Amino acid sequence: MTGDEVLARVRDLRFQRGRRWIFDGVDLDIRRGQVTAIMGPSGSGKTTLLRLLGGQLRPHGGSVQVAGQEVPRLSRPELYRLRRRMGMLFQSGALFTHLSVFENVAFPIREHAELPEPLLRALVLLKLEAVGLRGARSLMPAELSGGMARRVALARAIALDPVLVMYDEPFTGQDPITMGVLIELIRRLNDILGLSSVVVSHDVEETLAIADYVYVIADGRLLAEGSPAQLRASDSAAVRQFLDARADGPVPFHYPAPGLAEELLDGEGP
Amino acid sequence: MTGRLQALGRATLDGLQALGGAVLLLGRLLRGATVVLVRPRLLVEQVYAVGTLSLVIIAVSALFVGMVLGLQGYYTLVDFGADDSVGTLVALSLVRELGPVVTALLFAGRAGSSLTAEIGLMKATEQLSSMEMMAVDPERRILAPRFAAALVAVPLLAAVFSAVGVIGGYLVAVGMLGIDGGAFWSNMQSAVDVTPDILNGVIKSVAFGFVAGWIALYMGYTAEPTAQGVSRATTQGVVRTSLAVLGLDFLLTALMFD
Numbered sequence: 001m002t003g004d005e006v007l008a009r010v011r012d013l014r015f016q017r018g019r020r021w022i023f024d025g026v027d028l029d030i031r032r033g034q035v036t037a038i039m040g041p042s043g044s045g046k047t048t049l050l051r052l053l054g055g056q057l058r059p060h061g062g063s064v065q066v067a068g069q070e071v072p073r074l075s076r077p078e079l080y081r082l083r084r085r086m087g088m089l090f091q092s093g094a095l096f097t098h099l100s101v102f103e104n105v106a107f108p109i110r111e112h113a114e115l116p117e118p119l120l121r122a123l124v125l126l127k128l129e130a131v132g133l134r135g136a137r138s139l140m141p142a143e144l145s146g147g148m149a150r151r152v153a154l155a156r157a158i159a160l161d162p163v164l165v166m167y168d169e170p171f172t173g174q175d176p177i178t179m180g181v182l183i184e185l186i187r188r189l190n191d192i193l194g195l196s197s198v199v200v201s202h203d204v205e206e207t208l209a210i211a212d213y214v215y216v217i218a219d220g221r222l223l224a225e226g227s228p229a230q231l232r233a234s235d236s237a238a239v240r241q242f243l244d245a246r247a248d249g250p251v252p253f254h255y256p257a258p259g260l261a262e263e264l265l266d267g268e269g270p
Numbered sequence: 271m272t273g274r275l276q277a278l279g280r281a282t283l284d285g286l287q288a289l290g291g292a293v294l295l296l297g298r299l300l301r302g303a304t305v306v307l308v309r310p311r312l313l314v315e316q317v318y319a320v321g322t323l324s325l326v327i328i329a330v331s332a333l334f335v336g337m338v339l340g341l342q343g344y345y346t347l348v349d350f351g352a353d354d355s356v357g358t359l360v361a362l363s364l365v366r367e368l369g370p371v372v373t374a375l376l377f378a379g380r381a382g383s384s385l386t387a388e389i390g391l392m393k394a395t396e397q398l399s400s401m402e403m404m405a406v407d408p409e410r411r412i413l414a415p416r417f418a419a420a421l422v423a424v425p426l427l428a429a430v431f432s433a434v435g436v437i438g439g440y441l442v443a444v445g446m447l448g449i450d451g452g453a454f455w456s457n458m459q460s461a462v463d464v465t466p467d468i469l470n471g472v473i474k475s476v477a478f479g480f481v482a483g484w485i486a487l488y489m490g491y492t493a494e495p496t497a498q499g500v501s502r503a504t505t506q507g508v509v510r511t512s513l514a515v516l517g518l519d520f521l522l523t524a525l526m527f528d
């Protein structure tokens with residue numbers, strides 16, 4: 001099953017929230033050594049997909065395999081062993097608010113490896129240097145800007161040198177210079193360390209610039225897939241709408257709802 | 271009518287489910303608490319955190335409670351010419367009853383509420399989720415040491431409470447009401463025994479620490495991950511802990527001194 005170039009394999013994925021199907025039969029592959037991008041409108045389930053890959057949510061149907069293991073079927077210890085080789089950047093950053101920047105990045109290392117303090121320090125400083133925040137190491141998370149917090153979270157996500165890194169919206173809230181550095185960083189980490197990366201993002205240009213392969217999801221299904229060049233050349237109306245950032249088109253911009261006129265005239269409910 | 275029945279049924283089911291969840295969590299907390307054997311520092315940090323939170327309020331309350339006990343005891347006993355025994359009355363009330371109970375109530379309000387809010391906020395801001403994704407079990411790493419800390423801290427704080435309370439009683443009885451200091455101490459010493467008095471007090475306070483830690487953590491861990499949800503869980507945690515402590519106190523007292 002393993003040994004091939006596919007690190008994570010998702011087949012006929014079905015997942016439901018309340019009565020709404022977030023995924024209704026999605027297939028995708030995360031190939032080793034590549035940066036795979038997942039794009040899609042807000043609320044289309046990108047974060048949910050990462051949580052399914054990380055085993056924090058269980059699918060209602062279909063299969064989610066990472067490194068040849070069926071994630072939903074793993075026992076807790078097996079799942080934890082797999083997660084040691086995964087890094088995840090949370091959309092909210094999710095830094096530990098009671099720990100300094102340095103200790104946040106050191107946390108996963110301290111938990112999993114018994115390193116002498118000088119070595120640990122060197123490792124953490126290198127990770128912080130990579131995101132340009134070595135000088136901010138003694139700040140507390142509350143003293144960081146949103147963009148800085150996200151970069152610290154990124155440093156923490158790669159602290160254990162994972163095999164698979166999942167970035168949930170790494171570019172949000174970054175200035176153009178930092179954005180460029182982050183693109184460079186994600187690409188370099190991926191290529192030099194031989195990682196595989198999943199990048200979830202709305203930022204079309206940045207994502208197309210960094211990705212080897214792109215999946216576009218909307219409405220619980222795969223809308224399109226292909227290399228950035230293939231997507232750019234696509235003449236599907238839905239893909240064009242997404243890439244050119246237009247509100248009207250086949251992809252609904254709104255969360256499913258009854259007609260606006262109907263609801264305004266109806267005058268009932270919240 | 272059916273609507274109400276339905277609501278009642280749902281509330282009952284929800285209640286049972288919550289109780290089941292709490293018991294399951296307790297099992298995992300007890301198993302997880304072994305982490306403090308491997309990493310005692312986690313326990314020390316938490317005992318320090320909850321202990322320093324509650325120490326001042328507990329010492330001050332104990333002083334006043336002891337002083338009131340001294341006054342009330344004196345006025346009651348003096349009619350029987352037994353005012354020398356006021357030390358005994360103060361000490362027994364504190365060690366057997368007021369020390370453990372009032373400590374647990376204050377602990378719930380001061381440290382328990384802050385545990386609930388801390389855990390609830392960590393959950394709401396995805397800190398617990400991100401810990402899970404780092405292959406670190408938050409129940410073992412974050413919740414269990416706090417539970418163990420409550421188990422250790424409440425008996426220690428109850429001991430402080432009783433000690434400071436006795437001093438308060440002494441100040442009033444000897445300093446204000448003119449009871450002989452020697453009689454105060456010697457009566458107390460001959461009447462208060464390690465077993466059953468002190469031991470029972472310790473057993474009570476361990477039980478209260480157990481309940482206070484368990485409820486506070488459960489409320490935080492299952493709080494709805496919103497500002498509103500966390501604040502509601504915090505209040506409910508204090509209320510439930512207080513009721514549980516008082517109920518449990520009656521039960522334990524009935525068992526111990528029958």
Ligand SMILES: Nc1ncnc2c1ncn2[C@@H]1O[C@H](COP(=O)(O)OP(=O)(O)OP(=O)(O)O)[C@@H](O)[C@H]1O
Nearest residue numbers: 017018022040041042043044045046047048049091
């Ligand atoms: N805990 C939850 N309970 C119920 N529904 C949820 C929950 N979390 C997410 N959802 C729903 O699942 C859908 C997908 O959410 P998800 O967070 O995966 O979207 P997303 O693609 O990451 O969006 P964004 O780009 O805004 O981050 C949303 O429509 C949301 O309403």
Ligand SMILES: [Mg+2]
Nearest residue numbers: 046047091168
């Ligand atoms: Mg998201």
